[in-house]
Amino acid sequence: MVVQCLSPHDALELFKKNVGEITLGSHPKIPELASIVAKKCQRLPLALDVIGETMACKQTIQEWQHAIDVLTSYAAEFSGMEDEILPILKFSYDNLKGEHVKLCFLYWALFPEDNRIWKRVLIDYWICDGFIDESKGMERAENKGYEIIGSLVRSSLLMENGANDVYMHDVVREMALWIASDFGLNEIPKIQNSNIVNRISLMSNKIESISGGLDCLELTALFLQENEKLGSISDPFFLNMPRLVVLDLSGNTNFYELPDEVSQLVSLKYLNISRLGIQCLPVGFRELKNLIHLSPTLYQFVKLQRIEWIIIINL
Template identity: 40%
Template sequence: MLPRSPVDELPLEDTGGSELTYCKICTFLKDPQVRIMGLYGIGGVGKTTLLKKINNEFLGTSNEFEVVIWAMVLKSPDIEKIQQVIWNKLEIPRDKWETRSSREEKAAELLRVLKRKRFILLLDDIWEGLYLLEMGVPRPDTENKSKIVLTTRSQNVCHQMKAQKSIEVACLESEAAWALFRKEVGEEILNSHPDMPMLAKVVAEECKGLPLALVTLGRAMAAEKDPSNWDKVIQDLRKSPAEIRGMEDKLFHRLKLSYDKLPDNASKSCFIYHSMFREDWEVYYFHLIELWIGEGFMGEVHDIHEACDEGKKIIKTLKHACLLERGGSREKRLRYMM
């Protein structure tokens, strides 16, 4: 059999607008001190797209890595399945691999081979820290010159994986968001009525720069020439966005995973408390904590100081889950991401 290609091309639909983030990633990929790098951000923001772009960048070019490995991890990681993906990229004879009956034996075999190779491992959608040696992956260092790049929704996972560099993947700026939405809708629809460009811009603004929302809505409206239906979509986005075709399955299901992963009911209650306020509401964090305390979200605490400490922990949890971010340019102001 012919030796396997060191890089498998992945299907990639580049949404654009993330060039600065990608340039930053490439800079750290070349940094010998950065062996593990994490990309974190809210669901649907384009982390997987960036990781695929990194993978495909190695196609047809000479690079320092002998093998490029892509593995999807997901919320409940299947270690043996990940091991199988890694084996598929390595030149380990099938009969030798199949005699390794246990996960530990397979890990030992992968470790034996990977220790002799300069590899880059791309791990997509990690929800909790992984034990690399348990999978059979040696930890990258300056001696073996291998690298790991991972995507996650939580900055905490980057810390658990001991990433030397963590990069937040943010939503698109307004111009890039409009360009993406315009591309998905198509010029024919935008030119079909004098009011259409204005209505389309309002819809794009309601997506708040989230690429998955822009693509989902853009494709849903790509054949809609009736301005009254665009007006209805705008109203639905402001009142009941889940009723729009494709939004629940393609967008909200992914975002709900971040909510479900919150560690306790207090964090979840504090997050959904935002639904009482107007869109893009910003607040000083100490005022937000006071509101949470007033609602009784902090549970059984001995005094106001302990309650405030609990509130600060919840803010940190929501920020690391990319469900809460700093508001405007002020460090002490916050706003919700959803």
């Protein structure tokens, strides 16, 4: 169902509603400038919503004039783009406070369309991938993660699905993918230059097996979850990923045995092997001394096979 553009009057009213009366009344000239910014949103409801939220904290005429200048320059710079809304939405991304917040937002480019994700899981990814500093304690790091999620929700770049889940509008995700292409994030199997790739997402595909090796010396995150047909990963696959800190294999119900080479991922901090068919862990698993998140827990493996007590003792 195609959502039509709003009328000029309705577009301005929606924009003003998102900006708020306090900001609109903070200077006599701001309502006039708000009308100009609203026109830059081309009467697109999503753009009016997102940009309106971004401008809600801008209470000087200089900030509003700057927004007009930037949106005008974007229109010229990206005039050849088929999807005209993406450059408009980029203004909201550019106004996020801190590069770490921008990186946390771009992380969503790794997830499939319409994906709902628990806030706590998303924060665990961010912590283990180094976007949030854990050196002062996990509780403080988790609180920072929730603060980042809150800022993205307030900017209308993320949306809440109840108290615990968040998701991203399809068009906002397209914008994240467009921007993330400059950050080395990949969502497709074909990798042009593996030496500069930082993160790879192959989740929710129909991959049946993975053979050979993958030379990704700078890779920090690999998402392979929800490939229900995945039955095997060759031993050499993990050999050349020395910086890998996040590995998610969850939901691959036909996967019954972890390769021994997983034990050589000594930088690994996050490992999710829940909802797999495996019954035990490789003996060399005790070498993963940097793990701070493991799903399921080692205790759950103990209940499956008592031999895993050996691994717990050596950890």
